[in-house]
Structures are given as structure tokens and as C-alpha cells.
Amino acid sequence: MITLEAYLILSGIIFSVGLAGVITSRSVLKVLLSLELLLAASNLSFVAFSKFNGDYTGQLVVFFIILVAAAEVAIGLAIIVLMYRQLSTIQSDELRTMKW
Amino acid sequence: MSPLFFYLFAAILIFASLAVVLARNPLYNVLSLVVAIFSLSCLFVLLEAFFVGMVLLLIYAGAVLVFFLFVVMCLNLNAIPLPNALQNRFRCLGTVAGLMFLSSVFLALKSFLKAQTMEPSSLRGTIESISKILFTDYLLPFELTSLLLLIAIFGIVSLAQGTLSTGKNIENP
Numbered sequence: 185m186i187t188l189e190a191y192l193i194l195s196g197i198i199f200s201v202g203l204a205g206v207i208t209s210r211s212v213l214k215v216l217l218s219l220e221l222l223l224a225a226s227n228l229s230f231v232a233f234s235k236f237n238g239d240y241t242g243q244l245v246v247f248f249i250i251l252v253a254a255a256e257v258a259i260g261l262a263i264i265v266l267m268y269r270q271l272s273t274i275q276s277d278e279l280r281t282m283k284w
Numbered sequence: 285m286s287p288l289f290f291y292l293f294a295a296i297l298i299f300a301s302l303a304v305v306l307a308r309n310p311l312y313n314v315l316s317l318v319v320a321i322f323s324l325s326c327l328f329v330l331l332e333a334f335f336v337g338m339v340l341l342l343i344y345a346g347a348v349l350v351f352f353l354f355v356v357m358c359l360n361l362n363a364i365p366l367p368n369a370l371q372n373r374f375r376c377l378g379t380v381a382g383l384m385f386l387s388s389v390f391l392a393l394k395s396f397l398k399a400q401t402m403e404p405s406s407l408r409g410t411i412e413s414i415s416k417i418l419f420t421d422y423l424l425p426f427e428l429t430s431l432l433l434l435i436a437i438f439g440i441v442s443l444a445q446g447t448l449s450t451g452k453n454i455e456n457p
Contacts, residue, residue: 186290188402189393191331194294196389198301198320204382205305208374213356214305217313220348221301224324227340231409235331238405240417243336247418250336250343251429255436257348261355262443268359 191232199225212267212274216260223253290330296323310361314352321345333409 198221205218227246234242264274271278300320307313321344328337418426 186287186330188404190290190294191327192393193389194297194327196386196393197298200382200386200389201298201301201305203385204378206378207381208378209305210374211310211361213310213352213359213361214313217304217317217352220317220344221304221320224301224321227336228324228327231328231331231333231336234409235333235407236402236404238407240407240409240414243333243409243414244418244422246333246336247339247414248425248429250339252432254343254348255433257351258436259439259443261351262440265355265358266443274359274361 188232188236192229195225195229195232198228210276212264212276215276216257216264220253220257223249286330290327293323293326293330296320297327310356311353314349314356317352318345318349321349332407335409335411335414 202218202221202225205221206215209215209218227249230242230246230249234240234246267279268274297320300316300323303316304313304320307316321340325337325340325345328334328340
């Protein structure tokens with residue numbers, strides 16, 4: 185029998201890996217991918233709590249998170265493509281100027 | 285709810301998410317995120333959240349990550365060698381932050397779960413039961429997400445046109 189604790193530990197591990205990825209990676213694309221990992225970890229704990237509490241609300245929240253993440257990824261990738269056109273790189277520390 | 289499947293998919297999920305962060309080639313990053321999302325949706329099925337697992341597989345692995353892959357192939361990225369000191373500093377900082385977060389998760393779980401042991405309920409997240417709630421209690425947020433997606437489409441189209449609000453061409457600023 186898998187307990188709630190096992191799911192929460194797994195979710196915590198995935199979240200830590202994603203957090204380390206957001207901080208360490210300097211390519212903007214990798215930062216977006218690590219953000220997806222953070223969202224996936226929180227989705228897992230939402231569904232686990234929903235199952236163990238007997239409440240459907242957690243699964244609905246996951247549904248909304250997926251919708252919002254789709255919008256976020258689309259906008260983020262559009263910005264990445266624009267950044268590549270402008271600077272011909274996607275390293276985040278090349279973004280030094282705010283206005284030109 | 286077989287424990288064997290849980291440990292199998294949990295191991296796949298952890299290794300795939302490590303590969304997302306550690307792999308050098310951006311293509312491998314995206315593809316291992318596909319593997320991670322797939323095993324995550326298998327875990328959702330083990331938790332009997334069938335609808336959410338299906339949506340995750342369709343939208344994430346099907347649409348979002350293919351979009352990622354498309355952008356990676358479009359951009360023709362090359363690995364850029366970094367100055368070593370800078371790279372090490374970033375790597376130490378990120379690893380320390382991740383480990384600190386992990387230990388705080390364990391501490392929080394120790395204090396949280398000693399008091400109560402929860403049993404899994406007989407909840408089954410089928411399409412019928414999810415949509416029954418979605419179209420009664422959560423109808424307004426559901427409609428608002430359509431507005432959000434519409435705004436996202438506007439944003440993408442205006443970004444992809446390639447002109448800034450000042451009317452200056454972005455190709456030669």
C-alpha cells in the first residue's frame with residue numbers, strides 16, 4: 185500500500201530538482217523546462233491530496249494548472265523566439281538592456 | 285494501486301527529471317521531459333485520476349512539448365562554452381538551494397504526517413464525476429480560462445508579428 189507520504193516525498197524530490205534547474209541553467213529554454221517540472225511536482229501533490237482526502241477539487245485545480253501552463257509556455261516560447269531573433273542567443277545573461 | 289508500479293514510475297520520473305536539468309543537448313532535455321510527463325500521468329492513473337492523467341498526456345506530452353521541440357529545432361542552438369568560475373558558482377548555488385528545499389520538505393512531512401495517517405478514499409476521477417463538478421461549482425473559473433487562452437493567443441500573435449509597440453521593426457533595431 186502506497187501512503188500519502190510517499191507521493192509527497194516524490195513530489196518534493198521533483199520540485200527540488202526543478203528548483204535547482206531554474207537556478208542553475210542559463211539557457212532560457214531550460215529555465216522554462218524546469219518550470220514545467222515545478223508545475224508537474226505540484227500537480228502530483230494536488231492529485232495525491234485529492235485522492236487521500238476524498239475531494240475532487242484537487243483534480244480540478246490540476247486541470248486549471250494545465251490550462252494556465254499551456255498559455256504560459258506558448259507566450260514564453262514566443263518570447264524566446266523573439267529573443268533569438270534579436271540577440272541570436274538564448275542565454276539569459278545576454279539580456280542586459282531593458283530599453284533600446 | 286500496486287506498489288511495484290508506483291516504485292517503477294517514481295524511479296522513471298526522478299531519473300527523467302534529473303535528465304531534464306542535467307542533459308547538455310536541449311533536444312534531450314525536451315525529450316526527457318516527455319518521459320517525465322508520461323510517467324507522471326501513469327502515477328495519476330495509479331491514483332485513479334483518469335481524466336486528469338489523460339489531459340496531462342494529451343495537452344502536455346502531445347501539444348506543449350511538441351511545441352517545445354519545434355522551437356528547439358527552429359532555433360538551431362549550439363552549446364556555448366562558459367567561463368569555468370561562473371559556471372561553478374551557478375551550479376553550487378542551484379544545488380545548495382535544491383538540497384535546502386528538499387530537506388525542508390522532509391522536515392515538513394515529518395511534522396505533518398506523524399499526527400495523522402490518511403487512508404486512500406474510493407474516489408475515481410472519471411470524466412463523468414469531474415465534469416459534474418466542473419460544470420456546476422466551477423463553471424465561472426472554467427469560462428474564465430477560455431478568456432485567458434484568448435488573451436494568450438492575442439499576445440502570441442502580437443509578439444510573432446515582430447513589431448514593437450513603437451512601430452519599430454524588430455529585425456533591425
